[in-house]
Amino acid sequence: MTMNPLALIVDDEPDIRELLEITLNRMQIDCCLAESVSQAHALLEKHRFALCLTDMNLPDGSGIDLVQHIQKHHPQTPVAVITAYGSMETAVIALKAGAFDFVSKPVELGHLRELVRSALQLATPAGQANATEEDARLLGQSAPIRELKETIRKLARSQAPVYISGESGTGKEVVARLIHDWGPRAAKPFIPVNCGAIPSELMESEFFGHKKGSFTGATEDKQGLFQAAHEGTLFLDEVADLPLAMQVKLLRTIQEKTVRPVGHSKEIPVNVRILSATHKDLAAEVAAGRFRQDLFYRINVIQVRIPALRERGNDIIYLAETFLGRLSADWGIRQPSLNAAAKEALKSYPFPGNVRELQNTLERALTLCDGNTILPEHLQLQEVSHDDAAAGTPTPLSVPALDPSAAGNSLEDYLMSVEKSMILKALDETRWNRTAAARKLGMTFRSLRYRLKKLGLDDGSDTDDSES
Numbered sequence: 001m002t003m004n005p006l007a008l009i010v011d012d013e014p015d016i017r018e019l020l021e022i023t024l025n026r027m028q029i030d031c032c033l034a035e036s037v038s039q040a041h042a043l044l045e046k047h048r049f050a051l052c053l054t055d056m057n058l059p060d061g062s063g064i065d066l067v068q069h070i071q072k073h074h075p076q077t078p079v080a081v082i083t084a085y086g087s088m089e090t091a092v093i094a095l096k097a098g099a100f101d102f103v104s105k106p107v108e109l110g111h112l113r114e115l116v117r118s119a120l121q122l123a124t125p126a127g128q129a130n131a132t133e134e135d136a137r138l139l140g141q142s143a144p145i146r147e148l149k150e151t152i153r154k155l156a157r158s159q160a161p162v163y164i165s166g167e168s169g170t171g172k173e174v175v176a177r178l179i180h181d182w183g184p185r186a187a188k189p190f191i192p193v194n195c196g197a198i199p200s201e202l203m204e205s206e207f208f209g210h211k212k213g214s215f216t217g218a219t220e221d222k223q224g225l226f227q228a229a230h231e232g233t234l235f236l237d238e239v240a241d242l243p244l245a246m247q248v249k250l251l252r253t254i255q256e257k258t259v260r261p262v263g264h265s266k267e268i269p270v271n272v273r274i275l276s277a278t279h280k281d282l283a284a285e286v287a288a289g290r291f292r293q294d295l296f297y298r299i300n301v302i303q304v305r306i307p308a309l310r311e312r313g314n315d316i317i318y319l320a321e322t323f324l325g326r327l328s329a330d331w332g333i334r335q336p337s338l339n340a341a342a343k344e345a346l347k348s349y350p351f352p353g354n355v356r357e358l359q360n361t362l363e364r365a366l367t368l369c370d371g372n373t374i375l376p377e378h379l380q381l382q383e384v385s386h387d388d389a390a391a392g393t394p395t396p397l398s399v400p401a402l403d404p405s406a407a408g409n410s411l412e413d414y415l416m417s418v419e420k421s422m423i424l425k426a427l428d429e430t431r432w433n434r435t436a437a438a439r440k441l442g443m444t445f446r447s448l449r450y451r452l453k454k455l456g457l458d459d460g461s462d463t464d465d466s467e468s
């Protein structure tokens with residue numbers, strides 16, 4: 001006899017408990033029912049659940065409390081929250097706290113079933129085994145890359161929209177693919193779309209599809225990108241380039257989870273996870289009125305920042321040697337080595353084009369070198385000032401990346417982590433010139449020193465860097 005998966009349903013309204021139980025039973029899932037946070041805690045001690053569905057307002061606490069409790073003590077159990085109709089704020093808070101997904105009331109049974117199926121996927125080998133330590137698509141052993149891999153692993157288990165920021169060529173698309181491939185949607189399509197590359201008059205039909213004859217040139221029914229990505233992931237690359245009119249339509253689709261192809265009268269339900277990226281500073285685009293605040297809020301539930309290549313220490317050499325190995329194998333030649341001076345040159349060059357530029361540099365060097373050794377002159381690295389290198393990065397006063405693991409901490413901890421990430425960013429952008437960093441942050445040198453001390457980042461030196 002095979003055992004059915006077991007779900008925990010937490011709601012203080014008997015009718016809703018019953019509706020959810022019947023729906024899940026029909027999917028061959030057994031249920032335990034709880035009316036309160038404390039009853040849920042007791043059941044969680046006794047059983048191992050494949051899934052938890054919880055209401056937000058419970059007599060002795062909130063659904064968020066339960067999400068945090070499960071994240072901490074039973075991280076293998078995906079938890080989804082049931083939110084009041086239209087209360088997106090609550091859903092966003094729940095996703096940030098680690099909820100895997102949400103359904104809004106009145107519960108639409110089709111959505112509920114999809115959500116439950118995705119949750120159960122997480123427990124299967126297919127939903128877990130994809131995340132290998134050394135995925136050749138995201139090479140690197142530096143601390144920021146190890147941290148990034150850990151974040152990707154966590155995000156892969158969630159359905160939350162993720163906004164990926166980072167300079168050009170840092171690997172934003174690579175990261176989007178990994179979030180998809182390491183999660184329960186892996187077997188479904190991953191559809192990348194470059195929002196800047198679609199002519200604006202074709203955009204609606206590209207995203208939502210069209211009916212034959214709905215406009216000149218529409219000679220056949222066409223499926224849009226949303227439907228193509230059904231049950232999978234849509235990756236909106238260069239999302240800042242979407243025209244404002246399209247932003248409104250996209251927001252509606254994300255909120256309603258339905259599309260209406262051009263020329264169609266009916267809405268078609270779609271289940272798509274949205275990932276987005278741009279090398280621009282999206283918060284600044286919002287401030288300038290070029291990107292809608294409400295859409296920003298919806299796609300930026302969780303933000304991941306990809307470090308620039310120059311922030312990854314020895315990874316530069318590791319990546320360089322790996323790429324040289326791949327290229328040499330492709331070209332059927334012996335792999336040349338980098339001499340010490342060439343390694344030094346690579347390490348001190350700021351790589352404004354990041355990993356893509358490193359790949360191009362090595363390809364060129366391989367053509368220019370004598371076959372055995374790559375010397376600095378074969379790399380042909382340009383003189384680049386650091387300001388140029390950082391030109392593509394968000395301005396220092398943008399909203400810092402949210403660390404999903406810090407979401408459960410106190411407000412004080414959260415504010416400290418925001419402060420720390422902004423200070424580190426300013427320091428990084430000024431190559432640890434504290435005077436310049438203080439100026440960027442709009443504070444005095446003394447005040448920055450005080451904060452560095454408080455955050456344990458002070459190196460003890462007292463000199464104003466402008467004097468040195």
Ligand SMILES: Nc1ncnc2c1ncn2[C@@H]1O[C@H](COP(=O)(O)OP(=O)(O)OP(=O)(O)O)[C@@H](O)[C@H]1O
Nearest residue numbers: 137138139167168169170171172173174279355356
């Ligand atoms: N850590 C890494 N290990 C191996 N290859 C990488 C890594 N990061 C990026 N790459 C490679 O670098 C190239 C650029 O990556 P990708 O296209 O994901 O960058 P991007 O940030 O999306 O760039 P853009 O801003 O131009 O869209 C790709 O060929 C990708 O495979």
